[in-house]
Amino acid sequence: MKITTWNINGIRTFRCGIKKTLDALGADIICVQETKVTRDLLDERSAIVDGYNSYFSFSRGRSGYSGVATYCKDSATPFAAEEGLTGLLTNHEGAVGCYGNHSAFTDEELQLLDNEGRAIITQHKVKCSDSIQTVTVINVYCPRADPEKPERKQFKLQFYKLLQSRAETLLKKGSHVIVLGDVNTSHRPIDHCDPSEIDDFEDNPGRKWLNSFLRDEKVSESTPEFLQDGQFVDTFRFFHPTRTGAFTCWSTLTGARQTNYGTRIDYIFANDQLAKEQFAEVDIMPEVEGSDHCPVWGALRCSLLPSSKPPPLSTCYLPEFAGKQQKLSRFLVKVEQKPRDPLPGSQDEGERRENINTLDTKRILNIDSAVQKSKKAKTVKTSSKQQGNLLAFFKPKNEKHLGLSEVGAQQKSSKAPPNQDGLLKQDGSGLVQEVSSQIHSSTQDEQQRTQTSNPHGSKGASLVFWKSVLHGPPPPPACKVHGEPCVLRTVKKEGPNMGRQFFVCARPQGHSTNKEARCNFFAWVDRGK
Numbered sequence: 001m002k003i004t005t006w007n008i009n010g011i012r013t014f015r016c017g018i019k020k021t022l023d024a025l026g027a028d029i030i031c032v033q034e035t036k037v038t039r040d041l042l043d044e045r046s047a048i049v050d051g052y053n054s055y056f057s058f059s060r061g062r063s064g065y066s067g068v069a070t071y072c073k074d075s076a077t078p079f080a081a082e083e084g085l086t087g088l089l090t091n092h093e094g095a096v097g098c099y100g101n102h103s104a105f106t107d108e109e110l111q112l113l114d115n116e117g118r119a120i121i122t123q124h125k126v127k128c129s130d131s132i133q134t135v136t137v138i139n140v141y142c143p144r145a146d147p148e149k150p151e152r153k154q155f156k157l158q159f160y161k162l163l164q165s166r167a168e169t170l171l172k173k174g175s176h177v178i179v180l181g182d183v184n185t186s187h188r189p190i191d192h193c194d195p196s197e198i199d200d201f202e203d204n205p206g207r208k209w210l211n212s213f214l215r216d217e218k219v220s221e222s223t224p225e226f227l228q229d230g231q232f233v234d235t236f237r238f239f240h241p242t243r244t245g246a247f248t249c250w251s252t253l254t255g256a257r258q259t260n261y262g263t264r265i266d267y268i269f270a271n272d273q274l275a276k277e278q279f280a281e282v283d284i285m286p287e288v289e290g291s292d293h294c295p296v297w298g299a300l301r302c303s304l305l306p307s308s309k310p311p312p313l314s315t316c317y318l319p320e321f322a323g324k325q326q327k328l329s330r331f332l333v334k335v336e337q338k339p340r341d342p343l344p345g346s347q348d349e350g351e352r353r354e355n356i357n358t359l360d361t362k363r364i365l366n367i368d369s370a371v372q373k374s375k376k377a378k379t380v381k382t383s384s385k386q387q388g389n390l391l392a393f394f395k396p397k398n399e400k401h402l403g404l405s406e407v408g409a410q411q412k413s414s415k416a417p418p419n420q421d422g423l424l425k426q427d428g429s430g431l432v433q434e435v436s437s438q439i440h441s442s443t444q445d446e447q448q449r450t451q452t453s454n455p456h457g458s459k460g461a462s463l464v465f466w467k468s469v470l471h472g473p474p475p476p477p478a479c480k481v482h483g484e485p486c487v488l489r490t491v492k493k494e495g496p497n498m499g500r501q502f503f504v505c506a507r508p509q510g511h512s513t514n515k516e517a518r519c520n521f522f523a524w525v526d527r528g529k
Contacts, residue, residue: 001076001126001300002027003137005180005266007249007293010036011046011069019049027297028076028304029122031139033182035067047315054315057083059117067117068181070139077306078122078137081313084114085121085138085159085166094311096121096136100169105162112155113162118142121166123175125305128278132305135274136170138163140181145206148494153205156184160209164230171231171271176278179232179269182249182293185210187234190244191264193256194511215272233275235268235282235298248284251509252292259510259517260286268298278302474525479505481519488525501525 004027008014011032014021022030037046038058047054052071055078059066072078082096083089088110102110120139125132140163143156167177185206189195201207213230240246247262256262268282282298315321476485486503503523510517 001029001302001304002297003029003031003178003180003268003300004295004297005031005033005139005182005268006288006295007033007141007182007266007291009034009291009293013290014046018046019051022049022052022071025295025297028073029124029137030071031068031120031137031180032071033068033139033141035069036064037067038063042315044321047318048321053077053310055081055083055120055122055313056315057089057117057120060115062116065116066141068120068139068141070120070122070137072122075306076124076304077308077310078124079307079311080123081311082121083117083119083313085119085162086110086114089114092312094313096123096170098166098169098173098175100165102162102165105158109158110162113159116143118159119163125307126176126300126302127305128302133302134175135302136175136177138167138177138179138181140179140183142182142184144184157205157209160206160213164209164213168231176274177232177271178274180267180296180298182266183210184265186263186265187214188237190242191247193247193261193263214269231271232269233272235270235275235279236264236284236296238275238279239282246284247286248296249293254518255508256510257292258508259514261508261510261514261517266293266296268296270298274300473501477503477523479519479521481505481521482507486521486523 004025006025035056037056039056041063042056042058047056049071051074053074054069054071056069057067070081080094080096086102087095087097087099105113118141121136122139123134123136126135127133142163143152143159145153145156163179167179170177185204186192187207187210189201192198192201195201198204211230214232214234215230236246245260246264247260248264248266250257250260250262254261264284266284270279278300280299280301282296285295285297288295310316473488476488478484479486482505484506487506489502489504491497491500491502502525503521505518505521507516507518512520
């Protein structure tokens with residue numbers, strides 16, 4: 001049995017071929033995070049993959065955000081599957097169950113914790129030696145603690161607490177448990193590229209939670225259970241306790257992957273017994289690109305026993321993919337607009353108003369568009385009733401170069417008197433030749449006037465004018481360490497410097513001891529230049 005986790009940073013990572021990518025990972029169960037897809041945008045190519053059955057959890061308040069999915073080979077079809085950690089999103093048979101005590105959370109908190117599409121749980125049967133056992137796989141994308149949004153720190157800790165409660169409850173009910181995914185916290189200093197730059201590294205609340213969730217391998221078997229730490233094991237560190245530079249996430253903005261200046265925040269946790277008795281190897285795959293994270297895989301000695309059919313949560317049962325005929329009555333029923341569920345606490349008030357009013361705004365825009373089209377149609381219809389002038393069919397496109405006085409003079413100099421309709425008594429070809437000669441003469445006069453007033457040409461004058469009005473960026477300075485041209489950056493963080501530009505070394509970010517990495521050159525761009 002092989003299991004893999006990977007933060008794909010958008011399901012577009014699979015555009016080269018989702019089946020090809022899944023097959024290349026070579027795992028029975030593949031858990032991906034940050035799919036950034038909602039139910040209405042999920043296409044059949046991503047949901048229905050030959051040889052696999054899939055299970056998705058979507059963000060319910062924000063498009064292009066969060067989301068997790070678990071792909072299981074047909075030979076690893078789970079017996080039960082469930083979305084979320086709370087049980088509030090489960091309204092079907094085939095759920096995993098074992099929800100634990102939620103007395104520490106309010107109903108609103110529970111709803112918000114499952115509202116962002118951060119967990120999928122699948123339950124499998126495995127054969128270990130001569131016995132058949134249950135393994136529950138919890139695929140999670142834990143929240144990030146945004147320093148600019150203090151409420152997200154509390155949200156992240158609540159999610160950790162809920163995750164631990166669910167995992168430990170499943171463990172007490174007799175199932176082995178694997179928790180894997182993007183946990184968004186590096187555990188030890190060895191898991192961080194530069195822990196010395198972080199104040200109070202060990203006091204970080206996320207690291208304190210990991211200390212309580214994971215078992216300290218230094219604790220002996222004879223230590224009483226109430227004095228031991230958590231019941232789960234970081235399987236990578238179990239096999240590679242001293243490996244350095246084993247990172248799974250790098251900043252794409254600074255090119256930190258080139259210098260391996262990253263963190264290890266993607267894990268495969270397993271309960272102590274399963275980790276020590278069944279896990280054979282765990283490792284990372286930094287060579288796999290396509291995301292700012294890399295996959296992590298684990299191999300177990302036990303073999304999977306597939307279910308005869310996927311549980312109800314499988315995407316193959318969704319109406320849009322199941323090929324079911326939709327009833328006509330469904331499209332004729334009047335649907336009353338219901339108030340939307342509150343959006344997740346990760347969004348500010350502006351985003352909240354924008355998402356809530358999206359439907360009304362689109363409806364108003366559609367009405368306005370229809371009114372404008374109606375007015376335009378009426379105008380065209382009215383104007384079509386007017387009798388056209390024959391001259392309009394022979395006017396060249398560049399007639400705008402002729403002045404009104406010139407046209408009048410040309411009409412007076414014509415020998416042919418106008419008829420009762422004001423038309424020249426000339427055949428069509430003669431009229432066209434006369435107008436063409438007038439246009440040619442006028443164009444030559446215009447070119448002579450232009451050359452007299454601007455001997456250098458209008459193109460050169462225009463170029464000088466726009467250069468005097470629009471100031472381009474100043475030439476990049478050279479950094480002092482490498483002597484190479486710097487790159488221009490813009491401050492996007494809210495504050496007094498937002499929008500200001502600055503120059504930094506063009507090399508990728510790295511440790512201060514790495515001579516090939518970015519130096520500390522920094523220079524603001526003078527706004528006056």
